[in-house]
Each structure stands twice: as structure tokens, then as C-alpha cells.
Amino acid sequence: MGRFWSLLFLLVPILGVAVYVFAAIPGGIFANHWLPEDISQHGAVVDKLFMFILYLTGVVFIVTSFLLFWFMWKYDTDRNTEPVKYLHGSHTLEIIWSIIPAATLLFIAIFQMDAWADARMKYPTDKATGFKKPPLLLVTGRQFEWRMQYAGEDKIIGTPDDVHLVNDLHIPVNEEIVIRIQTQDVLHSFFLPNMRIKQDVVPGMKQHIWFEAKKTGTYDIVCAELCGWGHYKMRGRLIVQSEDDFREWMASAIAEQNKTSLNANE
Amino acid sequence: MKQFHNNRHQGVRIASIAVLVCSVLLTACSDPAYFQFNEAYVQAAQLKPDVAKPQMRKLENRDVLLIESQKENISTILEGAFGTPDNPRIPGGVGLGDFLSMSKLQQAAGPVERDEAHIPRGLYRQHCAHCHGVTGDGQGPTASFLNPYPRDYRLGQFKFKMTDAGGTFKKPSKEDLKTTLLQGISGTAMPSFRVLAGTDINQMIDYVIYLAIRGEVERSLINAALEITTSDEHPLLVDFNNGVKKADDLAFVREMISSVVIQWVGPDKTGNAQRTIAKAPDNWNSPASVKIGRTLFFQGKANCFSCHGQTAIGDGQKNLYDNWTLELLGLDPSSSDTSAGDAADVEDISLASQLYFYNEHLAGIGALKPRAISPRNLRLGNFRGGRRPIDIYQRITSGIQGTPMPGNTKLTEAETWGLVAYVLSLPYEASSRPQSAPTFQRDRN
Numbered sequence: 001m002g003r004f005w006s007l008l009f010l011l012v013p014i015l016g017v018a019v020y021v022f023a024a025i026p027g028g029i030f031a032n033h034w035l036p037e038d039i040s041q042h043g044a045v046v047d048k049l050f051m052f053i054l055y056l057t058g059v060v061f062i063v064t065s066f067l068l069f070w071f072m073w074k075y076d077t078d079r080n081t082e083p084v085k086y087l088h089g090s091h092t093l094e095i096i097w098s099i100i101p102a103a104t105l106l107f108i109a110i111f112q113m114d115a116w117a118d119a120r121m122k123y124p125t126d127k128a129t130g131f132k133k134p135p136l137l138l139v140t141g142r143q144f145e146w147r148m149q150y151a152g153e154d155k156i157i158g159t160p161d162d163v164h165l166v167n168d169l170h171i172p173v174n175e176e177i178v179i180r181i182q183t184q185d186v187l188h189s190f191f192l193p194n195m196r197i198k199q200d201v202v203p204g205m206k207q208h209i210w211f212e213a214k215k216t217g218t219y220d221i222v223c224a225e226l227c228g229w230g231h232y233k234m235r236g237r238l239i240v241q242s243e244d245d246f247r248e249w250m251a252s253a254i255a256e257q258n259k260t261s262l263n264a265n266e
Numbered sequence: 267m268k269q270f271h272n273n274r275h276q277g278v279r280i281a282s283i284a285v286l287v288c289s290v291l292l293t294a295c296s297d298p299a300y301f302q303f304n305e306a307y308v309q310a311a312q313l314k315p316d317v318a319k320p321q322m323r324k325l326e327n328r329d330v331l332l333i334e335s336q337k338e339n340i341s342t343i344l345e346g347a348f349g350t351p352d353n354p355r356i357p358g359g360v361g362l363g364d365f366l367s368m369s370k371l372q373q374a375a376g377p378v379e380r381d382e383a384h385i386p387r388g389l390y391r392q393h394c395a396h397c398h399g400v401t402g403d404g405q406g407p408t409a410s411f412l413n414p415y416p417r418d419y420r421l422g423q424f425k426f427k428m429t430d431a432g433g434t435f436k437k438p439s440k441e442d443l444k445t446t447l448l449q450g451i452s453g454t455a456m457p458s459f460r461v462l463a464g465t466d467i468n469q470m471i472d473y474v475i476y477l478a479i480r481g482e483v484e485r486s487l488i489n490a491a492l493e494i495t496t497s498d499e500h501p502l503l504v505d506f507n508n509g510v511k512k513a514d515d516l517a518f519v520r521e522m523i524s525s526v527v528i529q530w531v532g533p534d535k536t537g538n539a540q541r542t543i544a545k546a547p548d549n550w551n552s553p554a555s556v557k558i559g560r561t562l563f564f565q566g567k568a569n570c571f572s573c574h575g576q577t578a579i580g581d582g583q584k585n586l587y588d589n590w591t592l593e594l595l596g597l598d599p600s601s602s603d604t605s606a607g608d609a610a611d612v613e614d615i616s617l618a619s620q621l622y623f624y625n626e627h628l629a630g631i632g633a634l635k636p637r638a639i640s641p642r643n644l645r646l647g648n649f650r651g652g653r654r655p656i657d658i659y660q661r662i663t664s665g666i667q668g669t670p671m672p673g674n675t676k677l678t679e680a681e682t683w684g685l686v687a688y689v690l691s692l693p694y695e696a697s698s699r700p701q702s703a704p705t706f707q708r709d710r711n
Contacts, residue, residue: 145450145457160694164653166450166458229408233393235461260546260655260683262428263539 002079006072013065020058036193039219039240041176041212043196045115053108124176124210135180135208136171141188141201144230146221152254163253167236169221170253172246176212189225192238198224213240299351299377299391302401303341304420304484308332309627310593311488332491340487343519348480351391351400352376356476360524365531366472374473389466390473393459402477404590405632412455415634418590419474420481422526423668426451426651428540430664433675437530439538443471445652453648475530482526490522541664543656550655550683551690559688562681568662568674570685573641578692580643587639589668594636596623639669647693658686 023030038047124133137150138157145166152161157180171177181190183201190209191198199209221236241249312331349355354371356362378388386392391400397416399406404418417424426446427438447467450458459467532538549555562568563578575581587595624636642650651657651666662685665673677685 143455147452160691166452167460168458229411230455230457233457237461257654260543260550260659262541262543262656264542264544 003073003076006069006076009065009072010069013062013069016065017058017062020054038194038196039213039215039217040195040197041214042115042118045118046196049112049115052111056104056108123208124178133176133178133210135178137169137179139169139179139181139190141181141183141185141190141223141227141234143185143228144223144234146190146223146234146236150250150253161254163250163257165253167221168239169236170239170241170246170249171213172243173213173216173240175243176210178208178210181207181209186227187225188223188227188234191222191224192219193222194219195238200225216240216242216245299400301341301344301348301351301480302399302403302405303337304403304481304488305631306594306628306633307420307485308337308488309631310596311485311492313596313623332488336491340484340491343487344480344484347483347519347523348476354473354476357520357523359520360527361531361535362479362527364535365527365537366476370469370472371476374469386466389470393462394470394474397455402474402481405634410634413637414454414639415590415637416455418481419478420485421590421593421668422478422482422529423589424478425666425668426657427667428656428660429538430660430667430673431541433664433673435664435667436538439540440468440471440475441540443474444468447471449652451650453646453650479523479526479530483523486522486526487519541660543659544679546655546659546683546686547680551687555680555684556687556691558681558684559686560684562677562685563688567676568681568685573670574644575641578644580641582641583670584640585638586641586670587636588670591636591639594624594628594633595621641671644689644692645695653690655683655686655690658689659683662686662689 019030022028023034035047035050038044125131126133134151134155135157137148140147140149146169148163148165148167148169149157150163150165151157152159152163154161181199181201182205183203186203188201189198190201192211195211195213197209197211199207201207217240219238219240221238223231223234225231227234347355347357352375354375356366356368356371373385373387374389376388376391378386378392380386395406396408397406397412398404398419399409399416402419404416406416409416422437423435424438424442427436427442429436429439429442444467446456447459447470449460450456459470530537563570563574571578571582573580573582573586587597621636624633629635642648647653649657651661659682661671662677662682663673663675665671674682
């Protein structure tokens with residue numbers, strides 16, 4: 001066997017890097033397994049941070065994996081007959097490999113601060129009025145569905161004119177949207193992959209998310225926190241529409257919800 | 267050192283053999299799926315009705331028992347007519363040809379896979395079977411964790427539909443089942459399947475109807491088998507081994523299937539039509555109308571409060587059972603089939619003695635433990651059959667099949683719409699608001 005195991009371990013960095021390279025080739029066999037299409041206004045910042053951290057950890061991954069291989073290769077039992085030597089360790093080395101990662105983490109923490117503040121702290125204000133923007137709708141996670149409750153014409157959630165839907169989220173394009181999210185039972189995570197939005201929904205917590213879509217189309221809503229046996233079926237549909245289409249859809253949803261006749265001639 | 271190396275090689279060999287054996291076992295384990303025989307119904311149907319109280323079946327009256335060969339015969343007949351879960355069949359000559367599509371059934375049936383054109387197959391087993399069971403018996407692996415239990419299609423009764431009118435229940439239309447699949451049933455474990463393609467939804471609808479018809483035919487066959495004796499003219503149901511397949515047997519079975527099918531397909535063979543609901547008066551949700559509804563809620567004419575409770579939180583009468591559960595308790599839901607509400611009228615049942623029947627005959631064969639049905643809490647804003655005014659109107663006027671919720675045909679249009687308005691306003695009304703209507707005025711008529 002001898003150096004067989006060290007060569008086997010060398011496959012880890014080689015295959016690992018190969019998977020990333022394959023996935024990054026546009027139009028390749030893994031093309032759709034990399035980041036999903038970004039349709040959000042803020043997504044570029046998130047993707048940039050993601051790629052930055054990926055490159056950083058990628059380099060560390062290659063170096064450490066190669067070192068693991070190298071030590072196994074060099075100190076293979078069949079080729080080393082010298083007895084094992086006791087080594088206390090190196091104080092200087094330990095300080096170096098503690099300070100470098102600490103400094104890197106601190107750098108990342110500061111570097112991403114703006115992105116975090118934009119996504120979680122700077123609640124959008126209505127440009128016309130200067131007040132906080134009211135949520136367009138309330139999304140309630142429930143085993144195993146997403147329930148949408150649009151504020152309706154009075155723009156207040158929890159009134160009789162609210163529009164109720166299940167797994168069906170319609171939003172207008174090119175407009176900053178605020179959504180209030182909550183859960184009815186257990187932990188869920190409201191995930192809009194194409195919108196680069198992922199927020200855990202915690203029982204008892206009232207949370208808000210905001211984003212702006214820049215492209216119309218139909219996209220996925222998924223649950224990103226294992227919430228029970230039906231977690232996989234907690235899928236919904238995000239439909240980004242032009243403002244006119246959205247108003248038209250909203251009017252039809254209101255009409256459908258207020259339907260007071262069936263198959264009858266008006 | 268040499269010894270150590272040998273051991274290591276042996277370990278690798280053992281590991282690879284283990285992997286090989288496991289994969290062979292896994293492939294060998296995939297038996298073809300089969301429809302479960304409705305043993306629970308056999309147990310229930312073997313009980314004879316009590317003469318004094320026809321809706322109750324007496325436990326001591328077990329004199330006719332179905333023999334094994336009769337059960338086999340029933341399974342054989344069903345397989346001949348309906349096929350297997352992997353190869354469904356539409357029975358011919360019973361008027362189902364225009365109603366169910368063979369290609370849709372085939373897409374929905376079978377194991378979960380994709381065909382050459384990458385079109386999904388086995389939709390029922392992928393999306394429905396883990397709760398509703400391969401047989402549609404509502405006893406899938408996840409069923410026992412749920413409250414309410416998943417629907418058992420075999421009784422052929424469905425709750426939320428727009429086909430019922432004028433106090434009679436009808437089978438749902440395909441449109442009704444589609445609404446349920448798209449919206450889910452809020453407040454229950456039934457999810458919305460809105461993200462699936464429309465064709466997938468239509469395939470599952472056909473398959474659910476197919477399972478419901480099959481289940482109901484199975485029940486009829488069991489009933490017929492219990493009623494005949496060896497000298498009867500239908501040996502097919504008596505003894506498969508020495509019975510010669512006669513033409514009249516086939517006609518007999520076909521007639522049995524037809525009588526179930528006709529309820530689904532209606533006179534024009536394309537399915538029941540949804541009812542008509544005339545447009546509500548313009549002021550149907552005015553405060554005055556809500557007030558009318560509120561008064562009715564607490565009066566004998568509508569009598570909502572007796573089940574839904576003084577504050578409409580569903581704490582009125584909590585010891586009632588739906589038709590699926592009545593059967594598990596050894597009671598006969600069919601005696602109250604046409605007049606909803608009477609199903610509830612089993613107040614003098616001692617639950618302990620009826621649970622005895624379940625424990626003795628049904629628990630061992632995997633039937634789900636009976637549970638009382640709770641009246642809906644109307645203040646949650648969860649309306650299972652939908653929250654549109656016409657949905658509430660339909661529940662009030664036509665009731666909910668299989669449950670103690672009765673259809674009320676005595677109310678005028680204005681009164682019904684008043685109740686609709688009041689029920690829809692309940693989630694927004696403070697429950698601590700004192701009731702002005704007379705309380706405890708329980709005049710039952």
C-alpha cells in the first residue's frame with residue numbers, strides 16, 4: 001500500500017477544485033448547479049461577498065489539503081525507519097496561525113458591514129412621505145406551506161380587506177418591497193434564491209425583509225430550514241410582474257376573494 | 267507486520283462484500299405495489315344493525331362472516347376491473363370512458379420515475395400516497411401523525427365541493443377537486459400543489475376519482491358478498507375455486523360499478539356540474555346584515571352556536587364523529603347519508619364500549635385510532651373549504667358531507683347572506699364582546 005493513501009488524499013483537493021471549475025464553466029454540464037440567476041437589485045453585493053469568501057477559503061483549502069498530502073507522503077512508514085522524535089511545538093508559529101485567521105475574520109466582518117446594514121438594518125422609507133414603508137404583505141410559514149396575506153387597499157395587514165393566498169407571491173418589478181414574515185408553528189426559513197433573500201422565520205418573532213426585483217418572471221420560493229417531514233414540499237411560486245400587470249392581478253385576486261355568485265347571470 | 271497487512275486486506279474485502287450485498291438487497295426489496303383489501307369495512311359490515319336504533323350496529327350481532335375465499339374473489343374481481351397500482355384499468359361498459367382518461371391514470375399511477383420524454387410518472391405516489399396511502403385509504407405512513415387524519419377516498423364522500431345543492435350531497439366535480447389541490451385545505455396538513463404543472467394536477471384528479479370509485483365498488487362487493495349464500499345465483503362472490511365465470515356474474519359486477527359511476531359522471535357522462543348561486547344582494551355585508559347573521563347564529567333556526575360555541579371558537583359540542591370515524595366505532599354512517607346532521611345524533615353511545623370494537627377488531631389491522639371531530643373555531647380566519655363568500659354560503663346551505671355540519675335549507679337568501687357576513691366578520695370581532703342574543707335557548711327542531 002505504502003504511499004497509496006497519501007495519493008488518495010491528494011484526490012480531495014484535486015476533485016474539490018475540479019468540481020468548482022466545472023460548475024463555473026458557463027453552459028457546462030453543471031451550469032445550473034452554481035448560483036441561480038440573480039434578479040435582485042442588491043444581489044450583486046451578496047454574490048461579490050460570496051465569491052470573495054469562496055476564493056479566500058479556496059486558497060486555504062488547497063494549501064492545507066496539499067500539506068496534508070505532503071506530510072503523509074514524506075513520512076510514510078515504509079520509507080521512514082528513524083524513531084519518532086518528540087517536539088514541544090513552536091510558540092511563534094502558533095501566534096502566527098492565530099493572528100492571521102483572526103485578522104482575516106475581522107476584515108471580513110468590517111468589509112461586509114454595509115451589505116448587512118442594507119439587508120437587515122436600513123428599513124426602507126417611502127420617498128414621497130418620508131415615513132417607513134408599510135409591508136406589502138404578511139408571509140406566514142406553516143407546516144408545510146407559505147401563506148400570503150396582502151394588506152389590501154387600506155395597506156394595513158389584519159383587516160377584512162386583506163387578500164389571502166397560498167404559496168403564491170406576486171410582486172411588482174422595480175419597486176422596493178417590504179414583507180413581514182412570521183411562523184405559525186416551528187422554525188422555517190423564507191428563501192428566495194433568485195432574490196438572494198434568505199431569512200429564518202422564528203416562532204414569536206416579527207421580522208421584515210425588503211428587496212427590489214429588476215426582472216419579471218416566475219421564480220421559486222423554498223423553505224431553507226428543516227421544519228418537519230414535509231419540508232421538501234414547502235415550495236411556492238414568486239411571480240414578478242410589471243406594475244400594470246401587478247395592479248391587474250391584484251384587482252382580479254380581490255374580485256375572486258369577494259365572489260358572491262357562482263355560475264349565475266349577473 | 268505481514269499479519270497486520272493481511273488483516274487490513276481482509277477488512278477491505280469484507281467491506282466491499284457488505285456494500286454489494288446491501289445493494290442487491292435494496293433492489294430485491296422493491297415488490298410491486300398492491301391495493302390493500304378493505305378489512306376494516308369487512309369488520310364493520312359484519313355487524314348487524316340494531317333494530318331499535320338503526321344507526322347503531324350491535325357488537326353481539328356478528329353472525330354473517332366473510333370467508334377467505336370470498337375476500338380473494340373480491341380482490342380478483344377488483345383487479346380485473348380496476349387493475350393494480352402499477353397498471354390501472356378503467357372498467358369497460360360502465361360509462362367511465364369519457365370521464366376518466368387512461369393516459370392520465372397511467373401518468374399518475376406506478377412508481378415515481380420519468381419517462382423517455384422526461385415527463386414525470388407516478389405523481390400519486392410522489393405527492394399523495396404518503397398520507398392518503400397507495401389504496402387511497404387515508405392510511406399512508408405519515409397519516410397517524412396528522413390531525414385531522416387524511417381523507418379515506420373509499421367511502422366516496424368528499425367535503426368541499428360546489429355540486430351539492432338543495433339538501434342533497436353529490437360527488438364533487440373535477441373543478442372542485444382542482445380547487446382543493448390548488449388551494450390546499452387551510453388549517454390541515456393538506457398542502458397547496460400550486461407549483462405543479464396543470465397537467466400534473468389533472469392527472470392526480472383522475473387518479474383520485476379512480477381510487478374513490480374503486481373503493482366504493484369494493485364496499486358494494488363486500489356488502490353483496492355478505493348478503494348472498496352458496497345457493498345464490500352469483501357464485502363468483504361465493505367461491506372462486508369452483509365458480510364458473512358466468513355472463514350474469516359479469517353483468518352483476520358491471521351493474522354494481524355503474525351504480526357508483528353514475529353518481530360521478532351524472533346524466534351527461536361528463537361529471538356533475540357545479541351549482542348556481544345567485545348574486546348576493548348588494549348590502550349583504552352591511553352592518554345590518556351582519557346583525558341579522560349574528561342573531562341567527564344564536565337561534566334555533568340556524569343553531570350554529572350549539573356546535574361552534576357561545577363565542578364561535580368551536581367549543582360547543584365536541585363529542586361528535588365524522589362518517590369515517592363512525593365506522594371505526596362500529597356505527598353505521600350510511601343510515602344518515604342523505605340527511606346531514608343526523609350523523610351526529612348518537613349521543614347515547616358510550617365511547618368506551620365502542621372503542622372496544624375498534625381495539626378488538628380494527629387496531630390490529632392498522633386502522634387509525636378514532637377521534638372526535640371538533641367544530642371549527644370560526645375566529646381563526648381559517649376556512650377549510652375556502653374563504654370566498656360563496657364558499658361560506660355553500661357550507662351553510664349545503665353542509666359538509668361526512669361531518670355533523672348540516673346544510674340549512676330553511677333560511678331565506680337574506681338570512682343566509684347575513685350569516686355569511688357574520689361568519690366572515692368573526693375573525694375581526696373581539697370575542698369578549700358580550701352576546702346580546704338569548705343564550706341557552708336550545709330549541710331543536
